[in-house]
Amino acid sequence: MSYLWAIFLAPFQDFIFMRHALVACLALALGCGPIGVLLVLRRMSLVGDALSHAVLPGVAVGFLVSGLSLYSMTLGGIVAGLIVALLSGAVSRVTLLREDASFAAMYLVSLALGVLLISWRGSSLDLIHVLFGSILAVDDAALVLVASITTATLLILAIIYRPLIVECFDPGYLRSVSGKGAVIHIVFLVLVVLNLVAGFQALGTLMAVGMMMLPAVSARFWARQVWSTALAAVVIAMLSGYAGLVISYHGNLPSGPSIILTAGLGYAFSVVCGAHGSIYSRYRTAQHLTG
Amino acid sequence: MASIVIHDLTLGYDGHPAVHHLSGTFEPGSMTAVVGPNGSGKSTLLKGIIGILRPFTGRIDLGGLQIFRIAYLPQQAEIDRSFPITVRDLVALGLWERIGMFAGMSDELWRKARETLAAVGLEGFERRPISDLSEGQFQRVLFARLLLQDAPVILLDEPFNAMDNRTIADLLQVVNRWHAENRTIIAVLHNYEQVRSYFPRTLLLAREPIAWGDTAEVLTPENLQRAQRMSEAWDETAEACPLGEVC
Numbered sequence: 001m002s003y004l005w006a007i008f009l010a011p012f013q014d015f016i017f018m019r020h021a022l023v024a025c026l027a028l029a030l031g032c033g034p035i036g037v038l039l040v041l042r043r044m045s046l047v048g049d050a051l052s053h054a055v056l057p058g059v060a061v062g063f064l065v066s067g068l069s070l071y072s073m074t075l076g077g078i079v080a081g082l083i084v085a086l087l088s089g090a091v092s093r094v095t096l097l098r099e100d101a102s103f104a105a106m107y108l109v110s111l112a113l114g115v116l117l118i119s120w121r122g123s124s125l126d127l128i129h130v131l132f133g134s135i136l137a138v139d140d141a142a143l144v145l146v147a148s149i150t151t152a153t154l155l156i157l158a159i160i161y162r163p164l165i166v167e168c169f170d171p172g173y174l175r176s177v178s179g180k181g182a183v184i185h186i187v188f189l190v191l192v193v194l195n196l197v198a199g200f201q202a203l204g205t206l207m208a209v210g211m212m213m214l215p216a217v218s219a220r221f222w223a224r225q226v227w228s229t230a231l232a233a234v235v236i237a238m239l240s241g242y243a244g245l246v247i248s249y250h251g252n253l254p255s256g257p258s259i260i261l262t263a264g265l266g267y268a269f270s271v272v273c274g275a276h277g278s279i280y281s282r283y284r285t286a287q288h289l290t291g
Numbered sequence: 292m293a294s295i296v297i298h299d300l301t302l303g304y305d306g307h308p309a310v311h312h313l314s315g316t317f318e319p320g321s322m323t324a325v326v327g328p329n330g331s332g333k334s335t336l337l338k339g340i341i342g343i344l345r346p347f348t349g350r351i352d353l354g355g356l357q358i359f360r361i362a363y364l365p366q367q368a369e370i371d372r373s374f375p376i377t378v379r380d381l382v383a384l385g386l387w388e389r390i391g392m393f394a395g396m397s398d399e400l401w402r403k404a405r406e407t408l409a410a411v412g413l414e415g416f417e418r419r420p421i422s423d424l425s426e427g428q429f430q431r432v433l434f435a436r437l438l439l440q441d442a443p444v445i446l447l448d449e450p451f452n453a454m455d456n457r458t459i460a461d462l463l464q465v466v467n468r469w470h471a472e473n474r475t476i477i478a479v480l481h482n483y484e485q486v487r488s489y490f491p492r493t494l495l496l497a498r499e500p501i502a503w504g505d506t507a508e509v510l511t512p513e514n515l516q517r518a519q520r521m522s523e524a525w526d527e528t529a530e531a532c533p534l535g536e537v538c
Contacts, residue, residue, distance in 0.1 A: 041374060163392045166384060169374035176341055176363045177387040177440075224375050224420045 011249045018249065021135045024146050024202045025241025025259065028211055031150035031195045033234035034157055036216030037226065039192065042168050045213055046100050047088075050107035051189075052196045052209035054084035056114030059130055059205060064121055068129065070141050074197055077205075081193035084110060086186075114205070133204030135245070135255040142201045149198040153191050160184055165226055203256040210260035211237055218267045221274025236266050293354025294318050295340065295444065295475065300349035302339045308347060309335040311499045320473040322466075324480045324490035324506070328522035331496045333479040337363065337446045340477070359388070362442035364433055366449055372422060378432055379417035382408055385439025407435045412461055427458035434465050445469055447478040451485065463489055483510060497521040 012018045039048045058080025062073035084106045091102040118127045138146075157164070163184045166174045174181045192212075199208030219232035244259030251258070273280050295317040303309035310332035317323055325333045338344045340351055341363045353361075383396060383404045390396060396404075408416060411431040421429060430450065437445060447466075451459045467489065469476055480486055486493055486506060493509040495501040497518040502509040 041371075160392070165376070169371045169376060170384075172343075172363075172365050172370075173384065175343065176361070177359050178392070179359075180392070220375075224422075225377060225380075226375055229375055 007250065008246060011246065017138070018245065020138045020140075020143060021202070021245055021255065022242065024135060024138045024143055025245065026238050027143075027146045027150045028195075028199050028202060029215070029234050029237030029241055031153040032199060032212040033215055033219075033237050034230035035153065035191055035195050036212035036214075037219060037230045037233050038164065038168065038188065039212065040216045040220060041226065041229075045217070047103050048192060048196075048209050048212055050088070050103035051081055051085060051192055052200075052205055052212075053107040053114075054110040055081045055193070055196055055200060055208075056130070056205045057110050057117060058083075059200065060114045060117035063118055063126065063130065068126065070139075070145065070201070073130075074145060074201070077197040077200060078193060080110070081196060082190065085189040085193055129204070130200075131204050131206045132254060133200065133202050133207060133256045135202040135259075138202055146198045146201065149194050153195060156187065156191060160187055164188060203259065207256040207260050210263060211241075214260065214263035214267050215240065218263070218270035218274075221270040221276055221278045224276055236270075237263065240266055293356055295354065295356075295477075296352040298349050298352065300336075300339065300346050300351060302344050302346045302349075303332070303335060304344070306347075309498060310339070310496065312349075313496075313500050314349075315494070315500070315503045317475055317477060319475055320470075321492050322470045322476040322478075322490050323492040323494055324478055324486040325494045325496060326480055326483065326486060326510075327496035327501070327518055330498075331518070331522060332498050333496055334366065334448050336496065337448050337477065337479060341446060356444065360442055361444045361446060362437050362440040363446045364437060364448060364450055366452070370433075372429065374421065376421055377417065378408065378413065378419050378421060378424070379404055381421055381432055382435045382439060385436035385441075388440070404435075404439060407438045408432075410438065411435045411465065427454050430454055430458060430462065434462055438465065442474070444475045445477070447476070449479050449481065451480070451482070459485075486510065 012022055036048070039045055055077040058076035058078070059073045060076070061080070062069070062076030065076075066072045084103075088102045088106050091097055091105075097105075114130075115127065118130055163174060163178065163180060167181050167184050171181055174184075195212065196205075196208050199211050202208075203211055215233040215237035216229075218236050219229045222232040223229040240263035241259055244262040245255060247253065247262065248255040248258035271278055275281060297313050297315050297317075300313045301308050301311050309330070313336070325336060327333055335344065339346060340353075341361055342358050379401075383390075383400070385407075386396070386400055386404070389400065405417060408414065411434050413428065413431050413435065416424075416428070416432075421432065424432065434450075450462065450466075454462070463485070466476060466478070478490070480490070487510060490506055492504065493506040494503045495509050495514055495518055498521065501518045501521070502511075502514045
């Protein structure tokens with residue numbers, strides 16, 4: 001018993017930075033879960049990826065201005081993310097390039113620019129910090145920021161839930177009964193950027209999107225309605241966060257990649273054993289049909 | 292109720308007109324089939340009326356009717372059928388005018404949604420996810436949503452395409468009921484049999500209007516031949532309307 005205690009609870013009891021990290025992960029999971037599910041349902045998985053890279057040059061500018069300061073890097077990230085989100089939308093509307101292609105173009109440029117900016121003034125340790133995060137350095141201010149973004153996200157999602165869902169699966173219908181589709185889309189993109197910036201503090205710009213997408217795609221195998229899929233994603237994200245931290249503590253491994261890899265294991269398990277549409281459920285149905 | 296009046300309408304995509312110089316009136320309470328060869332601008336016309344496409348020239352006068360009061364059923368391909376949503380949630384969206392973005396569904400509205408599902412032959416399907424439905428069942432769900440929209444004008448784009456006969460018969464009953472309730476119905480159709488037996492008015496399009504009037508007078512062998520000839524003519528000359536030329 002005390003052995004299990006030592007593995008699973010002692011790290012959080014003994015060290016305040018582990019408690020901070022855990023709270024940050026749980027809060028991130030609450031916001032990123034539903035946002036990720038909606039990204040997947042809107043077939044915008046790659047857009048999430050692209051936006052997470054797009055945050056980087058903004059963070060880099062914040063870093064150049066005032067070093068590893070929470071507020072300037074956060075603000076820079078939000079501004080850069082929003083600019084790329086809106087620009088990509090505009091490029092695809094004005095030219096014949098599709099939205100995913102214009103996002104891909106934007107994020108390659110952003111990633112290169114961001115890495116260049118940070119390398120210009122900072123050390124390679126700073127670069128690693130920004131790219132992969134350091135959840136173990138999450139302080140009170142960062143916790144407040146993550147919690148605020150999560151709270152705002154859940155509130156706004158609750159308000160725009162209905163039109164957002166309709167805009168996902170039948171945009172033509174929303175257009176025919178209401179003119180608000182474009183506004184809803186933009187509000188949603190803003191939420192994606194905010195959550196990526198929240199995630200970047202703990203997980204880094206490269207890993208933040210993992211917390212959003214991996215639980216979301218895994219959740220698709222466990223639930224058949226939007227709210228239940230989002231709930232499943234939150235649970236999976238929370239479990240990954242917790243398990244990832246435990247693994248990184250005992251294995252002395254970087255926390256961001258540990259968490260994302262744990263989420264990856266959850267994904268692999270869901271693909272094989274999930275309740276709906278997984279390999280196992282397909283196999284089971286096939287047996288019913290032949291037998 | 293006002294009529295929908297089309298004034299010398301030309302519209303299409305990316306500068307390529309699909310409908311040329313169409314003028315005419317959909318009378319209030321009329322039931323019109325829009326027919327014509329493939330690529331003759333039938334769907335384009337519906338998209339123009341609902342406001343998805345802006346006219347190049349001419350205009351569509353809705354006679355004061357708010358555009359959101361027009362119910363529109365597009366071709367099925369535009370809806371994501373794998374989306375995790377239940378039948379009753381999808382159908383309830385037909386009540387958008389009552390519930391809007393934020394209002395809750397009262398027990399009475401849920402009852403109404405349930406009754407409407409029963410009216411299209413889908414009693415007991417409320418909690419099923421839409422991904423479980425067959426083509427025909429899904430189209431019934433969309434018709435239930437249209438029923439709940441309670442709109443004075445209803446546009447249907449190939450509503451019976453690839454449906455089984457039983458579904459077509461049931462859904463035609465629904466359309467007939469709308470007609471009896473004096474709603475204006477405009478439907479893009481392929482099957483001339485259906486048009487002849489159910490639709491009093493017909494618009495025959497081949498990019499240009501060939502004929503518009505009572506179905507018996509429009510669907511004559513001469514008119515149909517003319518429409519066919521015109522559609523073959525575009526196949527040879529890729530662009531129907533050369534730049535700078537009035538046509």
